Amino acid sequence: MSKLIGIDLGTTNSCVSFIENGRAVVIPNTEGGRTTPSVVAFTKSGDRLVGMAAKRQAVTNVSRTFSSVKREMGTDHRYQVDGKSYTPQEISAMILQKLKSDAESYIGESVTDAVITVPAYFSDAQRQATRDAGVIAGLNVRRIINEPTSAALAYGFDKGQPCKIMVYDLGGGTFDVSILEINPETIEVLATAGNNHLGGDDFDQCIVGYMLDLFRKEHNRDLSSDPMAMQRLTEAAEKAKIELSASMETTVNLPFLAQGPAGPMHLEASITRARFNELTAHLVNATKGPVQQALQDAGLKPQELSRVLLVGGSTRIPAVQEAVRSLTGKEPARDINPDECVAMGACLQGGVLTGAINSLVLIDVTPLSLGIETLGDVFAKIIDRNTPLPCQHSQVFTTAANFQTTVEINVLQGEREVASANKSLGKFRLTGIRRALRGIPQIEVTFSIDTNGIVHVTAKDLGTNHAQDITISGSGNMSREDIDRAIRDAERYAAEDKQRKNQAQLKDKAESLLNQARRVRKKLKDADRSGLDAAVSELESAVSSGSDSRIRDAVDRLESILNAAGSYTSDPDNQQDDGAYDA
């Protein structure tokens, strides 16, 4: 049976886990890291790098390295490289492919199914895009679950004690806060709130802005349009930020940041924690509103919370922890790893789905209200935010004009009374409405949200029973054909990867055989050397021709000659190379 993995597809780092002996276990990547940078790069020689290898070369390959892709999920942003244009889903799929293949190497079995997490506050389009990325990567996405819920699952699994907790999740690019009720057999989300565009990247940008100002004052030069300098500044800013979580002061040292008329220009600056707190106070403050809103929606006072869990790398910032303390009056829990708990919760949820874990039910909620636009730019809410999933609600509407036979349904998500101030998820038309005076036709609009948080809308003319429906796919999403094409591309790439690996192995084998031939030749009498010499030069010329079939034939020939010479060893690498081949 193939395995299911839980994936935390993060803005900055991703993490993957699976269930082993009934417990969630984090899977290290092939480089040995427990999390993998969510970075993809295309090298000039046509290779694709994912993870740490991509992150390491970012400074020298700025325009062909893509990070923080999660921020663009569900938008129509495109990444251009070598005349090809990639959607955020396709780039994310490359990260997922690496996680999948690393998991397969670790587990030693194929992995087909996954539960992938998203920020609770992700919109429908962003969820669809995440699911599409999984499909492109060749994964059967069994469930999309919310990150804070997943963290609570990792925390609450096995705890058994009924309690209400808050999960404060500040990652690289998103902020979520959720209030959950944990019972021995159920975990129920009571409320969730957040901001899809607030995270560690913004803290880095504050430091970048500060350093740009310093550089401008010192050298009278604006570096903001120099991509390589900006990449170095961004990396240095993140490093400084992380250091400031542990120390009160840090220095940024960037030699040769730019070239001026009088020679190279350097940047050396020291930043204190107090200065960093000042620069980023507005970001920390921006998390307060959602915390208060989630508490209010859950009908709870801070003192009614048993625990506050901190999730996401940015919760290591001392000012963030201080804000949580002052908002809730609680010391945040430390018995959970903020980088790993989301992926662990995801595989536990997978375990529930596959039956590997029973007696645990997860009840999630929809993060934003849903409804349609009605006359006068008014938002008619059909499903309120924080409604438990799955859910289905209907409401009956009518026509606005006499003899109107068509209505356009504009599906909206948001909390504003004014329709146009909310986000439109998609539009569709219901035609063939029976001709009647305005106010007579009865049009029933039904919203349903599945357990992945994905929305489906139906409009039905109750007079004729004629219905129209859509599964929402926002403008940033991909059509079925686009997804199929991307799957083919991803499979082709996987096949190319395999071919490249086979080629490398073949070349390696050829090298080893040539080395072995050199050793064997020394032991042969002159008269016996000619066959070996011919096979060696044939293999050498095959290697320089680059033709796989020629190399394979020449390898076979040399192998059989070495065998006949009685010296062939099936593990030629174990022998020492003792010198060059001398003809």
Ligand code: AMP
């Ligand atoms: P996540 O999306 O949960 O992996 O969080 C990644 C974000 O956490 C990035 O912006 C990191 O720079 C940030 N981060 C990681 N470790 C620390 C730390 N010790 N102090 C401050 N920020 C951190």
